[in-house]
Amino acid sequence: MTTRPGSIQEVVDAHLCSGCGTCAFLEPDALRMADVPGAGRRPLPIASVNGRVAGAALAACPGARLEHEAGALDGAPLGGSWGPVLALYECWATDPEVRHRGSSGGVISALAAHAVTSGAATGVLQVQARADAPLENETVRNRTYADIVAAAGSRYSPASPGERLDLVEEADGRSVVVGKPCDIAATRQAARLRPSLGAKVGLTIGIFCAGTPTTQGTEEVVRRLGVEPDDVTKLDYRGEGWPGRFRLRTGDGRTPSFSYEESWGETLQKHRQWRCMICPDHTSEFADLAVGDPWYRTVRDGEPGRSLVVVRTEAGRAALEAALRDGAVEGGPIPLERLPQSQPNLAATRGAVWARVRTMRLAGLPAPDYAGLPSFRLWLALGWRDKLRSTAGTLRRIKAKRLREPEPRPMREVA
Template identity: 40%
Template sequence: MRTDPITSIVAENLCTGCGACAGAFPNAIRMLEDPVNGRRPVVEDSDQGRKAAAEAVSICGGISADWSDLQIKDDIDANWGPTLSVWQGWAADPDIRRSGSSGGAVTALALFALENDQADGVAHISAREDDPRLNQAVVSRNKADLMRGTGSRYAQASPVEALGEIEAGNDRVAFIGKPCDVASLARARRARPNLKDKIPLSIAIFCAGAPNLQATDKLLDRLEVPKDAQLVDLRYRGNGWPGQMQATWIDDEGAQRSSKGISYAEGWGQILQSERRWRCRVCADHTGALADISVGDPWHTPPVGQTDEGQSLIVARTLRGQKLIQDAIRAGVLIATPQSRDVIERAQPNLKNTHGAVWGRVLAMRLVGISAPSAKGQRLFSMWLSLTPKQKLQSVLGTWKRILRERLWRRVSVSEGAK
């Protein structure tokens, strides 16, 4: 039986699939695409693999995220992480705005950093050309390459897998990822001092969880894409706000076909979210507190239709991030209006309760002897106390029901279902 710590983290359902371990030790750890459990690392069964796994634990954000060093000044910071300032706006470039999930702010800011000598590249994810159901970590160095990653990808992704390329090179590379990815990146920058100058900027995308490959295949069925079709594109968001979910494939005669489009509400609400992994359901940071900048949907001012011009909620977490946003606005790259710091709760009304419920879920797991992630420096217990009695009870009893239904005490064993 494998005894290395990374394999144990996977087996105990603590892995987020960020790819940090594989990125840091590419010769000993690789990411595997399990259709049910998601992208997960596999450690080489050798002394080299076990040594790499032992070192990789220090950069694993799956077992622990640490807010202890963050500047928490008031209740807003305690709930959402450092919130220096917030804007609502969009990319001035109409192509970026249109292609982005909401207002294109992530791409606009990353491109601004590239074009103003604040970064030499941008690490992010894009759809794999050979199989658009899957994602790959890439480093882009110009607008055309950066545009490969526009629009949400509601599928498993491992952007921190780019760590190896970043660490081996001399370039400064900005990073874009989910909050859990940024948590691993933060641990890597602490554990490996040479990364501090090589990763000058991190941008987190608000996230409600990553569905597995089975969910993507269910989505393709709903879009009525033939099972043996040659898929060439799969859009989850973008081309308007929030955009439609739609696929493109090549038929038997070589002609390109487009599927019907379904709404974001239908695709996410009825198909994708039910296949989020359990680790996502005990995530205590959906808005990227450990990043320099966080960007999400301003759902408090929702679009009227499915393909309206988009808007983004843009949160400065650090002085570095705040300056980049302000410079981008002054340069005309972003069109944005300042918002009150408490706007996140109005824009994402369910997330505060979700964070509070995590304390109850983790308690329920530990009471029956199941490993759970730690969230250092977060006030999850006080958030849990603010829930209604029914919500408190549900966070614990609901977790026990899920433990029984999904047999969460069983060790996870991954197998490759897509290459």
Template identity: 40%
Template sequence: MEEDRKGFLRPTQLAKLSRGAEQVIERVCPGLRIEEPAKETDGEEHHVWGSIAALQYTWARDPATRHIGSSGGALSATLIYLLESRQVDGVVTTAARSDMPIRNATIIADHTVEIQKAAGSRYAPSAPLAEIADLLDGRRALAFVGKPCDVAALRQLARIDPRVDRTFPWMISFFCAGLPSYEGTDALLSAMGIAKPSEVAAFRFRGDGWPGKATVRAKDGRVASLDYDTSWGGILTRFIQFRCKICPDGIGQFADIAFADGWHLNAARRPTFEEADGRSLALARTHRAAVMLQQAVDAGYLASTLADVTDLPFIQPHQAGRKGLVPARLLAMRLTGRRSPSFIGLNLRQNARQLSFETKLRNFLGTLRRLIAPRRRR
């Protein structure tokens, strides 16, 4: 994987691929194809939210883990439980690079302290599957944590390679609104008064509270921060790549469990981003995962209360309407001669029918303008 001029990680072909290797890519790569996880999940199917075997608000019982995580530390506490109960030997996850904290690295966490150090959102490019082939030797049972597209790719690989399920008994994801580039990271640093990446001693996109602040500590001792609404909503979202704009799965439908911010609602039933004790939403997509989450609660790693699926459109409004916008955006791609991904199932048309014609037209025209404008500049 190499960083391109816009600050995204892209695969680089180093040698000619065999036809067999090309066929694997065609079946696995989520940039080309996503086929709904009909056989991998067994909860009650919801046309928007996917398979739901259990739905709950949850947070880490350990106060330190709850504070350091982006939304109550529930994902971190679950990973710690899996490690300490010896259900897995390690966790493949994303953390800050030790030599450059504004960049991401894939690690295998073998101890609780490594999971705690990796806690918190990483709103920048990551490639946790880049070296995945080296792990499929069956020597260790691992949990995998990745973006919804990462988990979709791994799950689709499992359909043709039985080693995947043997190596990764647990695949865990989180709600994702899109991937900003490293240019977005640089813009965030600039807004906090940091001119050069070399000035950074420590950096967090979120965490240390809920929703937590983007915080940088410079090598000269300066500390600066931005609230979540400004850092994510005002800066980073401007740098999200186009592929994320046509994503049919921002909610981790292929995962065993998907975590999300369990935002509190104001009187108008809109999310409030005021600092509070962290709280996650946990969607167990299999009955096996629902049992594991309850075991983590019983063992004292998690606290939980029941959540209601009818609240999800208010708590996660962006995700509630996202699937329905995809067909209009794909149509714009086809009309401009772009190759569009193949999305099979996922209830995209059903979701689209629930949106107004005006909403779909606005998204179609917006995508059309975005695709035509670069060609005009050339």
């Protein structure tokens, strides 16, 4: 195998798949998404298909390549280290229920719902918990205010919104697309490759993302609360206050919970997939609007949530200004310096990515191509200890995570 994946199968085998599902949308007769234990959502070959899957599916794959368009970062503030940034806002939903239910200020739900109620879009492609399996996710295209805001809240488990881009392509009118950074980047690429999809993709809203834990991570948290996964009838990772608690409901009426630190900090983050460890984009640089937590100040447990909103395109600016004008959200602009202050460890994390990818290539392992992203410059800014750690740590992970071996997959292909 070369140091650059040549097919979707090679992306998966090399532990580079993010699980976005866009390849399955582009090649529905060859691939189908499934939750692979210990790995995440993965594209599995349909049993009747032989040969490699490449073409458009590989061209859109964020596990193979991420690239800003030429000139996208020219003149960008903050040295271009945080992607295209036109403005920075701190906002919250005016609907108190949405604000309380959302992970921070409920802004993603409020913006998406406003796009539909204002007529700018006819639906929202988003991820929500499965009613029949609350530890798992499903991708839906919601069309009403009630359904859109009912899906509010973080889902720290595998999800593949790109798999259901057919719901966007086949819909009447344009759709808001909500997703993780890799989901939005892949959607952008797929829209360029498929004009019929591009004509239907409206506002894109990306979340800040520190990585996707496997389903087994959620199961571990559930068991730490003294509950078996099959007994869970409802699960929320955050919400009902800021930053919110990991909350369960069981069939016999129990409602145990953990703090955000107890769930994410102590367990979930340890189950993140390898592709997330080498991700250069944690703040949805390819979205129209990117939304995350304003961690630049100390948050009192349970206080009303607020969201940091990064305006990345003129389309995003227009959508945010319309929502502010119509009263769907409240808030206003804040200094751009609040962005790095809200993610104090992210510059070092992204700097380490350059060394991790470089070390993988020197070790003869496939690695993504990150063209036009500032990873090398961020690595140069690291102290010598962090530089050394980013290289030596990767060598240890190559062995510990068995990255020289193909990622485990089910014994059977999907029917």
